[in-house]
Amino acid sequence: MVDLFWQNFFRKDLQETQIHELLKNCYLFEGLSRREIKFLRSNVHIRDYKPGEFIFKQGDLGVGMYIVLKGHINIYVEDRSSEEPEAQVITNLKEGDFFGESALVDSNEKRTASALAQDQVRCVGFFKPDLFEIIERNPSTGVKIVLRLCEVLGRRLKETGHKITELRKEIQLIAQQSE
Amino acid sequence: MKPFSSRQKKLIREQNIQLTAFVGLMFLFFLMLIKIESLLPSFLLAFVISYLFSPIVNYLERNEFKRQISISLLFVITGGLLALITSIISPMISQQLTLLQLDSPRYIEGTMRIIKGFESRFVFLNDIIGNYDFGQQVEDFLRSNMGSFFESLPKIVSKSLTTLILAPFFAFFMLRDGNKMSRKMLALVPNRHFELILNLFHQINQQLGGIIRARLLEAAIVGAVVWFGLWLISFPYAPLLAVFAALTNLIPYVGPIIGAVPAIIIALINSTPSIDFILMVATYGLAQIIDIFFIIPMVVARIVDLHPITVVVAIIIGSQFMGVLGMIIAIPVASALKVTLISIYDHLVEFKS
Numbered sequence: 199m200v201d202l203f204w205q206n207f208f209r210k211d212l213q214e215t216q217i218h219e220l221l222k223n224c225y226l227f228e229g230l231s232r233r234e235i236k237f238l239r240s241n242v243h244i245r246d247y248k249p250g251e252f253i254f255k256q257g258d259l260g261v262g263m264y265i266v267l268k269g270h271i272n273i274y275v276e277d278r279s280s281e282e283p284e285a286q287v288i289t290n291l292k293e294g295d296f297f298g299e300s301a302l303v304d305s306n307e308k309r310t311a312s313a314l315a316q317d318q319v320r321c322v323g324f325f326k327p328d329l330f331e332i333i334e335r336n337p338s339t340g341v342k343i344v345l346r347l348c349e350v351l352g353r354r355l356k357e358t359g360h361k362i363t364e365l366r367k368e369i370q371l372i373a374q375q376s377e
Numbered sequence: 378m379k380p381f382s383s384r385q386k387k388l389i390r391e392q393n394i395q396l397t398a399f400v401g402l403m404f405l406f407f408l409m410l411i412k413i414e415s416l417l418p419s420f421l422l423a424f425v426i427s428y429l430f431s432p433i434v435n436y437l438e439r440n441e442f443k444r445q446i447s448i449s450l451l452f453v454i455t456g457g458l459l460a461l462i463t464s465i466i467s468p469m470i471s472q473q474l475t476l477l478q479l480d481s482p483r484y485i486e487g488t489m490r491i492i493k494g495f496e497s498r499f500v501f502l503n504d505i506i507g508n509y510d511f512g513q514q515v516e517d518f519l520r521s522n523m524g525s526f527f528e529s530l531p532k533i534v535s536k537s538l539t540t541l542i543l544a545p546f547f548a549f550f551m552l553r554d555g556n557k558m559s560r561k562m563l564a565l566v567p568n569r570h571f572e573l574i575l576n577l578f579h580q581i582n583q584q585l586g587g588i589i590r591a592r593l594l595e596a597a598i599v600g601a602v603v604w605f606g607l608w609l610i611s612f613p614y615a616p617l618l619a620v621f622a623a624l625t626n627l628i629p630y631v632g633p634i635i636g637a638v639p640a641i642i643i644a645l646i647n648s649t650p651s652i653d654f655i656l657m658v659a660t661y662g663l664a665q666i667i668d669i670f671f672i673i674p675m676v677v678a679r680i681v682d683l684h685p686i687t688v689v690v691a692i693i694i695g696s697q698f699m700g701v702l703g704m705i706i707a708i709p710v711a712s713a714l715k716v717t718l719i720s721i722y723d724h725l726v727e728f729k730s
Contacts, residue, residue, distance in 0.1 A: 243560065243575075245568060250384040254572065259723070261572045325572065327579035331556065335438050 216267065217244070220322060224265055224296060226346045234339045241331055243323040253313035253321065260301030260309040262325025266293050269319030273297060275311045285312070299350060302326055392567035399565050418540045421706065423547035427555065428589045430455075434552055448552045452545065466616065473617050487646030577720045581713045588709045595672045596623040599633075599664045606660025610653050613643060622664070628704045629688050633668070637661040683711060 221227050221235050221242070230238065244267070247253060253264060256276055271291040277284055288311060291297060301307060302324075333340030410417045430451055437447035477484075551558075559578065566574045600623025607615035618640050625636035640661065644654050683691070688708060695707030 240556070243563065243571075245571065247568060248388060251388050251568060252385075253568070259573055259576065261576045323571075325575055327575060330579070335435050335444075337439060 214239075217242075217322060220265060220267055220294065223294060226263075226296065226299065226343060226350060228346065229342055230339060234336070234342075237336060237339060238324075238332065238343075241324075241328045243325070243328075245321050245323050247315040247319040247321065249315055249317050249319075251315045251319075253315060253319070254298065254309050256309055256312045258309045260298060260304065260307055262301055262323060262328070263296055263299040264313070264321040264323050265296040266291050267320040267322050268293060270316040271295075271297070271319060272314045272316055273311050274314070290316075299347060300354075302329055302347060303351065389569070392569045395565070395567040396570060399567070402565070415536070415539045415543070418537075418702070419543035419547060421702075422540060422544035423551055424585075425589055425593070426544060426548035427551040428586045429593065430548070430552055431586065432590075445553060448549060452549060456545075469616060473614055477614065477617070484642070484646055488642055491642070491645055573720065577717060580716045580720065584712050584716055585709050588712055591672075592627055592708070595668060596626045598672060599623055599626045599636075599668055602664040602667060603636075603660055606663065607640070607657065610656045610660075612640070612649075612653070612657055613647070614639075618643075622661070626668070628701075629692065629708060630685075631692070632704075633661075633665050683708065683715065687711060687715075 217239060218235060221238055222230075227235065227238060245253075245264075247269075253271065254260060256278075269292075272287050273289045273291065274285045274287045277286070291313075297313060298309070301309070329340065329343065332343065410420055430448070433451055434444065434447045437450070438444050442450070563571070563575055563578065600619045603622040604615055604619030607618060612618070621639060622633075622636035625632040628635070637658075640657055643649075644657055649657070688711070691707040691711035692704050695703030695705075695710070697703070699706070
């Protein structure tokens with residue numbers, strides 16, 4: 199009984215250290231001081247998912263982002279325009295990765311992909327109300343996070359633009375070959 | 378790809394049970410609030426205090442004050458100010474109440490005279506409503522209620538003392554640990570509904586905060602205008618009438634009319650000179666003009682987006698359930714319900730389509 203108590207006590211402590219480390223090493227929160235990370239910790243949510251459980255589904259209301267604390271997640275999109283929608287896995291995420299950050303700036307937007315837990319998953323959730331709370335109570339921390347968020351979204355936009363250009367070139371090449 | 382479909386069904390079943398448990402817990406909490414005497418008013422007042430104080434606490438926190446210190450500082454300063462104001466105005470209020478108690482037989486008689494005057498002017502109504510002695514009914518009601526009001530005044534004060542002590546106590550912890558408490562509560566929400574409910578909580582919180590601050594600002598401005606106006610024309614019971622007008626102004630539409638009735642009766646009974654009577658009516662009118670043309674469009678309307686019919690129906694339902702308190706809290710509750718229903722509808726229809 200005593201062992202169990204100490205075990206749980208230290209496990210909880212260990213988990214807190216893990217969350218702090220995760221937040222500190224997350225690209226979005228890089229540059230925040232220890233105090234700011236502690237403040238951020240008090241404004242995030244810890245969520246647990248079973249294997250096969252959806253973190254969110256394509257088309258759901260999205261209000262924030264998740265950082266993987268433990269486990270593996272598949273992100274996939276379904277082409278709903280066809281009669282038999284087929285899902286295509288875009289990426290696999292593991293500890294330290296983050297996803298869904300565009301929902302932090304979208305106004306009541308739908309999720310563009312689904313996130314599915316592959317095994318026992320624990321995530322740190324950071325949502326729009328939490329960001330507003332940080333901006334309201336500690337604007338300098340809020341600005342740092344928002345700037346990083348803009349950086350990430352800008353980079354994703356650039357990558358998408360680059361991919362579109364490549365695809366266009368490929369289409370043109372195919373069209374030329376077929377002629 | 379249709380992964381884990383049978384497991385999915387099991388998970389959904391589990392989450393539905395979790396959601397039912399969460400809703401059940403919330404329902405039990407509200408039931409407890411309603412059933413336990415003095416807990417509901419204490420909680421409501423605590424909510425009002427915390428919504429009023431939270432922008433100031435956040436402002437202090439932004440200026441490098443620790444949250445706990447900011448809250449304590451605010452409570453100490455407000456407590457001190459309230460004690461000072463009470464010590465100054467309580468002799469004035471008690472003097473006015475004693476005066477009103479002494480004057481009450483004269484006012485009852487005067488009210489009767491006004492009613493009798495109306496009755497004699499509208500004799501033809503007797504044919505329609507029969508020989509119903511309205512004047513006698515009003516007199517009986519006034520005599521019994523005026524007497525019992527003054528007799529039970531100390532009891533009312535001591536009863537509201539529990540609320541006045543409990544409310545700041547609750548408010549202190551709501552301000553300090555509210556964020557943590559709501560996070561703990563949200564941890565019970567099943568994953569499938571988490572983002573929806575989190576968003577809903579945020580929207581309701583924003584809307585309630587806005588409504589409460591706007592309505593109290595409105596009441597304070599109306600009260601101040603009435604007080605100043607009546608004080609200028611040396612109208613009797615000016616502070617009491619101003620407090621009454623401010624409180625009744627919290628009830629939309631009918632509140633301002635109810636608020637002006639006592640002053641009109643006092644003026645009629647005291648045979649106030651017509652110029653003073655006009656100035657008194659103008660004071661109430663000015664307060665309402667400021668309210669309708671400046672405060673409501675600039676502050677309240679931006680926050681409370683309810684149709685007038687919805688407002689009236691909400692007030693009637695509120696009054697049926699909880700009397701005057703129900704009429705006052707009808708609008709915030711209706712707004713919260715509206716946000717909830719719209720969010721659930723959007724989630725079920727728009728997002729699932």
